[in-house]
Every structure is written in structure tokens, then in C-alpha cells.
Amino acid sequence: MKLKNFGVFLIGLAAVAAGLWMPMPAFAHGEKAQMAFLRMRSIHWYDISVSPTQTSVNDEVVVTGKFRPSAFWPGSLPEPVVSYLNIGVPGPVFVRMESEVNGVNMVNSTSFELGATYDFRVVIKARVPGRYHVHPVLHVEHAGPLVGPGIWVETSGNAADFKHEVTTLTGNVVDLEKFGFANVVSWHIIWFVLGLIWLVYWIFFKGRLFLPRYRRVLELGDDADAMITRT
Ligand SMILES: [Cu+2]
Incomplete structure (x- = not known):
């Protein structure tokens, strides 16, 4: 084996060895x-x-x-x-x-x-x-x-x-992990439904107000290309 080839062989061996080395996870976070x-x-x-x-x-x-x-x-x-x-x-x-x-x-x-x-x-x-x-x-x-x-x-x-439970001054035992969770869920549902009604109203009953280009295409029909001008 020529000296040059042997050098390449050594570098290859080192690369394989480096690949086998298990990298340590990084611990620092700034x-x-x-x-x-x-x-x-x-x-x-x-x-x-x-x-x-x-x-x-x-x-x-x-x-x-x-x-x-x-x-x-x-x-x-x-x-x-x-x-x-x-x-x-x-x-x-x-x-x-x-x-x-x-x-x-x-x-x-x-x-x-x-x-x-x-x-x-x-x-x-x-x-x-x-x-x-x-x-x-x-x-x-x-x-x-x-x-x-x-x-x-x-x-x-x-x-x-x-x-994670605490006893209040009146003697109630409250689980702080779940306290008020039902309230959170019900308010989310209420606002989600209201939001959905609002969206459906403006999209489907008020003629797709969020899509002005789509409305314009519908209006122009076959002449929709007229929207595109040189200026
Ligand atoms: Cu730290």
C-alpha cells in the first residue's frame, strides 16, 4: 500500500471511530x-x-x-x-x-x-x-x-x-390540580361555539366576506381576467 493510500485509510478509520463514539447530550441551557x-x-x-x-x-x-x-x-x-x-x-x-x-x-x-x-x-x-x-x-x-x-x-x-390538596379555612378540601377545571372547559366550549356561529354567518350567509378575490371572480364571471391589469 502506498503511503498516500495508507493515509486515506487512516483518516477513514478515524472517521468510522468518531461515528461510533456516542455523543453526549448537551446539558447547558444558556x-x-x-x-x-x-x-x-x-x-x-x-x-x-x-x-x-x-x-x-x-x-x-x-x-x-x-x-x-x-x-x-x-x-x-x-x-x-x-x-x-x-x-x-x-x-x-x-x-x-x-x-x-x-x-x-x-x-x-x-x-x-x-x-x-x-x-x-x-x-x-x-x-x-x-x-x-x-x-x-x-x-x-x-x-x-x-x-x-x-x-x-x-x-x-x-x-x-x-x-396537591389544601384545606380551606371553612374546612373544604380542594384539589389544586383540578380546581375550577370544569369551569375552564365550559367557558372554552361557550366561546368556541360563539366563534363558530360568527364564522359560519360571515362566510356562508354574508357571502364569503373573508375571500374578497373569490367574490370578485364570482361577480365578473367569464371576465375574471379583467382583474389583472398591466399597472
Ligand atoms: Cu440549569
């Missing part, structure tokens, strides 16, 4: 690609703990840690005057049960001072099985979400087993 001024000068997150990281549907996961709105907050970013502590996960795979900042109930929005340190604790409950990156996140009005470090949590079990 958090590392955030602009430097967001990562270095907005919210500093530290001592973040997510526990447990192996869980099953209906189990609670506690997210704790500290954050400090930077004293060097960028001028181009609205300050956390109205901000909301939340958990960043892909979709409603957990529900939030409790949220507190410095030991104070914080299910609502609040204001944070630049340069101060805050201690937070959020309790979430596993809803959908899967492997999720759980981040603490601070939503700042006009600035958007500022995410903290993500920690993988693996939820096992069956989504159908998820229970």
Missing part, C-alpha cells in the same frame, strides 16, 4: 452564556443547597442559600425594587409549597437592597418524574430573571400519583 455584567454585578448567589437530589413524585425538596444584590449593580439594569424569588425549572415539574427570605414569608414580591445579604429557603414538591436542573431565580421587574446555580434533581415515580 446560564453560562449570560453576559458578564449579569453574572458578576447583579445577584451573587452562594451556599446554595438543594436537598434531596434523588426524589419521587409528592416528595418535598428544600432549596436554601444566600444571595446578595451587588453593590456594583449595572446602571443599565433596573434595580430589584420589585422582585420575586422563585425556582427555575423546565415547566411545572415542581410546585412551590413555601418560600421565605430571612425567615419571613415571601410568597409575594418584595424589594431588596443593594449590598445587603439575604438568606432564603424555598420548599418545592415533585410533580413530574424526570431529571431537572433546579435553580433559584430572582425575577426583577423590568430586568427579567436572574438565575442562580443549577443543581440536578432526579424525580422518580408516576406523574398520575401527584396530589
Whole structure:
């Protein structure tokens, strides 16, 4: 075998080997690609703990840690005057049960001072099985979400087993997964039927109002080509 042919053979072998190599799924979802001024000068997150990281549907996961709105907050970013502590996960795979900042109930929005340190604790409950990156996140009005470090949590079990019931002050037990669902369905049906009647009326009884060109063709009959002019 000539040296050149041997080289081609080696490259071919390398290509086949590369094809056999199992590609790893991409894990990142943009958090590392955030602009430097967001990562270095907005919210500093530290001592973040997510526990447990192996869980099953209906189990609670506690997210704790500290954050400090930077004293060097960028001028181009609205300050956390109205901000909301939340958990960043892909979709409603957990529900939030409790949220507190410095030991104070914080299910609502609040204001944070630049340069101060805050201690937070959020309790979430596993809803959908899967492997999720759980981040603490601070939503700042006009600035958007500022995410903290993500920690993988693996939820096992069956989504159908998820229970989310609360007892009201009057003693009623309400299933928050289905509460008001019949209302949602009936209003959808009502508006869908009304919309359909409206469409049928204007299309079939008012002479195809949505299709002006079709109406014009009908009017002109054999002379429909007259619609097309050189100008
Ligand atoms: Cu993440």
C-alpha cells in the first residue's frame, strides 16, 4: 500500500471511530452564556443547597442559600425594587409549597437592597418524574430573571400519583390540580361555539366576506381576467 493510500485509510478509520463514539447530550441551557455584567454585578448567589437530589413524585425538596444584590449593580439594569424569588425549572415539574427570605414569608414580591445579604429557603414538591436542573431565580421587574446555580434533581415515580390538596379555612378540601377545571372547559366550549356561529354567518350567509378575490371572480364571471391589469 502506498503511503498516500495508507493515509486515506487512516483518516477513514478515524472517521468510522468518531461515528461510533456516542455523543453526549448537551446539558447547558444558556446560564453560562449570560453576559458578564449579569453574572458578576447583579445577584451573587452562594451556599446554595438543594436537598434531596434523588426524589419521587409528592416528595418535598428544600432549596436554601444566600444571595446578595451587588453593590456594583449595572446602571443599565433596573434595580430589584420589585422582585420575586422563585425556582427555575423546565415547566411545572415542581410546585412551590413555601418560600421565605430571612425567615419571613415571601410568597409575594418584595424589594431588596443593594449590598445587603439575604438568606432564603424555598420548599418545592415533585410533580413530574424526570431529571431537572433546579435553580433559584430572582425575577426583577423590568430586568427579567436572574438565575442562580443549577443543581440536578432526579424525580422518580408516576406523574398520575401527584396530589396537591389544601384545606380551606371553612374546612373544604380542594384539589389544586383540578380546581375550577370544569369551569375552564365550559367557558372554552361557550366561546368556541360563539366563534363558530360568527364564522359560519360571515362566510356562508354574508357571502364569503373573508375571500374578497373569490367574490370578485364570482361577480365578473367569464371576465375574471379583467382583474389583472398591466399597472
Ligand atoms: Cu440549569
